[in-house]
Amino acid sequence: MTQDRLILLNLKNYSQSVGDAGLELARTVDQVADETGANLVIAVPTPDIHRISSEVRLPIFAQHVDPIIPGASTGFILPEAVQKAGAVGTLINHAEHQLKVSTINATIKRVQELSMRTVVCANNPRTSLALAMLGPDAVAVEPPELIGGDISVSTAKPEIITDTVEAIREHSPGVQVLCGAGVKNGADVKKAVELGSDGVLLASGVVKHEDPRAVLLDLISGL
Amino acid sequence: MTQDRLILLNLKNYSQSVGDAGLELARTVDQVADETGANLVIAVPTPDIHRISSEVRLPIFAQHVDPIIPGASTGFILPEAVQKAGAVGTLINHAEHQLKVSTINATIKRVQELSMRTVVCANNPRTSLALAMLGPDAVAVEPPELIGGDISVSTAKPEIITDTVEAIREHSPGVQVLCGAGVKNGADVKKAVELGSDGVLLASGVVKHEDPRAVLLDLISGL
Amino acid sequence: MTQDRLILLNLKNYSQSVGDAGLELARTVDQVADETGANLVIAVPTPDIHRISSEVRLPIFAQHVDPIIPGASTGFILPEAVQKAGAVGTLINHAEHQLKVSTINATIKRVQELSMRTVVCANNPRTSLALAMLGPDAVAVEPPELIGGDISVSTAKPEIITDTVEAIREHSPGVQVLCGAGVKNGADVKKAVELGSDGVLLASGVVKHEDPRAVLLDLISGL
């Protein structure tokens, strides 16, 4: 297993992901990371960042931040606030939370000023390449029609991964490529890695499973 | 002083409002509430809700929530998540974070299902009346051109308050009326109350002041 | 038939609604209005306003305008521009194009400054009442789950109409109440009128029908 290959677990806002349940799930992921040495990251609901980051060692991401500086911006998510709460990075432009391109660019810049990590999501190889040119740490390509479904992107649409990897390797080689949508087990991860991706982004396959620990161990076996 | 009259302090995202600084400010407000018995509420940055609510006794509001149920909604703010983190209410439709009317209506309904309190913001008497018909606990009228400024709405545009109070008393009498924008001292609060409002919403006048405790004591003297 | 009762036909962006096809459809509606004396209005695609208004006599509405004044606002829809192109009114906040409440309020005000008519759409009795308080000429209540469907709101959810009519009659009696969603024939219109509405808003039932003239004549029979 290569240390750099990443499993990024997005907790979203499932009932299993918030409050005490979210904390327990985060502890499970933390323990698995500890036991296996796998490179796991979790993106948690904003109100839970401080509580979870206080209790686990694995890196915590925000699910979204706004490209704002401290000031009068009621209800928006200040990068400094999530950082002080313990986040070391953030998802940007998730399929469920899409942004204007100037907002994505400004968010990457603001977050990088704070030395936080950035994973930008995109819906196909072409938008993935476009967003890779903005210089995030990683792009995660996820065909929206497969998100939350039963068939992994690596099985259903392998060319999405290979096209994205090829384009980004050519034009913006410093940017890592993750893939996601429908990823459920070690075989899905293995195939994603064979197709050239640097890791996977997933959510429901772990969060909604009755035995998250078992799923995580299986996923890691595919790295 | 009537217990029901409210001072709602919106911390926004000032550098004084997040992380350790925000916690210290919240403790100051808490102490003043404790000493005076005044009805104080603070609306805190989302990532700080859990930490602050764990350390103070005064009621904590979110600055914004989305009208969503638990599920796949990456980066949005789930009402249950802020409630489990300790919030007992939320601002809705702040001038800096305006929403569609069906979103406001759905948010009020979702938040009230959780028995949380709702304060909806509006920019003039007409929109205040419209939003009062949606049945929130309170409407806070704030002329946007005075927000963050030096002259209180109660001095600069008293008719904004009286028109809003009159319209809402006639058509939706169960809804409280707060006012805000430029509120800085006890005289501003006193005038706002004399004009018929049930309290004030303010931010920079306290948050950016070098002695928040002194300002709060002065504000409370006007109730 | 009462002259004031209105059938507002929203052409949306169906292929039958744009270019030559839209013009032909508009001519059909115009001819029916002429023959029957019925109070018909059509809301046409923005690029077709000038062409259609030059060729027909019936009142033309825009489907949306932005609350802007002349200036630098690339790609937005200036009320003066649709007025100069021949529109005499506009839909605002259609279910397919929802707006912030301050935007709705500003749009009503801007459009009324130009002496144009305003029909604001809403999704239920509560939001209809709220928006009626902003003083448009009419509110059109349309349960979104019935839009484009086969069962008329007047049959499926008559209480939506009666609750809306009752609330608006009590609090804002100068505002007309239209209803829409699933309206297809004269019986649907008749029932809508009996339940207290001042007319109907409809689209696909006419636009996508193979014989729009026949449908219109049937609809008018229900007024």
Add this chain to the structure above:
Amino acid sequence: MTQDRLILLNLKNYSQSVGDAGLELARTVDQVADETGANLVIAVPTPDIHRISSEVRLPIFAQHVDPIIPGASTGFILPEAVQKAGAVGTLINHAEHQLKVSTINATIKRVQELSMRTVVCANNPRTSLALAMLGPDAVAVEPPELIGGDISVSTAKPEIITDTVEAIREHSPGVQVLCGAGVKNGADVKKAVELGSDGVLLASGVVKHEDPRAVLLDLISGL
């Protein structure tokens, strides 16, 4: 003068740009294009597309379209509708009308299916490069702080142009590069071309000038 070099005049929504005034302005531009053979394009308000395209020969652009197919999309701008009204291309993502990246990508694709031309706007070299990867006909880089101002981008920030040109030539050489913001005269255009751009995008410098014909002739002298 190279035929391919383009002056794209965005009429925006100025009072000089709509109704009869807009038509007269369009005729002036048309006449200048005719006399000089210069490659001029105008982007006109949506309600004026049909009227202007019926009266002039020069290519007409929309200022914005939505990436929708014919159907139920009240108030949005259907690409087929602007095409049938006479537009041969469209601006996308103007600084005054910014879009999500997946929306930009979908708009380019939809508009190219109709064989219409696409000019995507961006605020700096980095976002210009990102959007060039989506394959539009041209990218127009405009630093927002200079839009509508008195100093041309080619004078105030020449590196914006050279950086954009260099990056796009390297990674997406089929995409033309326009520049804009503050462009007012032939010297500005000349410098923009010397810095490598394929033309300019401008608005107020012509539209708000008392003698648009004279300005246009001067601008063309710089090509």
